[in-house]
Amino acid sequence: MQRDHIPAEVKRAVLVEAGHRCAIPTCRATTTEIAHIDPWAKSNDNSFENLIALCPNCHTRFDQKKEIDQQSIRMYKQNLSILNNRYGEFERRLFEILAKSGERVFVVGVGGDILVANAVKDGFFEDKHVEGMWLEIVGDNGYQKKFPMSFTFWVTDAGVEFIRRYASGVDISS
Template sequence: MSRPDIPADIRRAVLVEAGHRCAIPRCNQTELDVHHIVPWADCQKHEYSNLIALCPICHRRAHLGDIDRKSLFIYKQNLAKEFGRHDNGSFQAEAVEIKRRLKEVNVNSPGFQFQFDFPDFPNPVERIVSRNIEAWGLELLAQFQDGQSHWDDNLEELPEHFHNWPARLSGDYEITRRDERLISIRYTVDTYYPGAAHGGRATRVLNYTLSPFRPVTLEYLLGDLIRLPALADLVRQHLSDTGQYTDWWLNSGTEPTEDHFSLFIILQHGVLFIFPEYRIASYAEGEQSIFIDFRELNEICNAEALEDISTLDEDYI
């Protein structure tokens, strides 16, 4: 099978965990690869717990066996402890109450207005979550800066009406769950680009277990994407039971693809799956969602993942 790219959230988490430096103690190189401790050929998965940031030299040494797998796993386990010990607590974003804000205004043509808020968690492990979200916000800001650089370099090509319509982005969040096991955050990102007929709104979710720290992806939740059709059947049945959706919308919007089910937040007693506009209902009906109890997910999801994210007793789930 062809090897897919490492998902951006997982890659970012691996790099932030290592402080954007090689994870081998005292190496400190900043040119980095993301290495599979158990080789891709054997695992065929991009799991956070199996990925570590290495410089090209250490990466090559790992492939040659000079740095063995057991050592790599030990270095991986120590990263969260080291992060909390050495993080100086300073962010690039200014503090706004108990959250932080990335903000930039560009007054050129068409210019842009950028504001992205994220939580400032004090606990050492939770700070890795804050760092991951800040890194995502900086990626979004870089996209706006790159777009403006393009217009700055091609000012003569800029349509007249663009001068009065700056690009805009606003990122707001809601912490839907935060406890000793997990942090789940739901983002609303509103964007407007010069020349567009209207703005766009997108929901983004961020789920992290804290002990051990890892991003909760759909693949981790299920254990294996081969279980995706069973999840799709369960979600489709719940949606059908509401009587709100036509068969055509449900059949097309709940096909067992990773894209259809990767948008979810983890609550105290189950998982809320979110569907953007046009996925299972018309644009006018807006975003849709359906809640699935942990007990119903017990037969479908990875038992280890459910244990990591559930607040319920084993007898309950």
């Protein structure tokens, strides 16, 4: 049986889901291929649900060398869905950086509190309210407002566990 081509809109959706990067969080290489989670030869399935973006190296490690098992690939796919529906691009990149560095404290600039708001709401980061530089606005009518120029966050124990689970490809839904 001749292998069907994956429709362009399905390829695009799979690549967008992974941010045009390898779906494996410890890799995230920018050169990607579309991989079948259930092999096409067995499933004849080119659906979005059966496809994942992997770099050529991870694709080979999954398909040929069997160094990455199918259950892990399924978990990476499931985790992408959760991450993309709950967290912004800044939060997702921050999770990746913190997974690699192991840091527990980070500082973000103006507006950074908004960029990590969902992770704060979920209890993964805590604003330490460290005093720093402020911008003070004073209007002619006596209006005054101070805005912080930076925010210092602590990665909570729950955040450390979430990031560890995310980076290792374990289910992050709980």
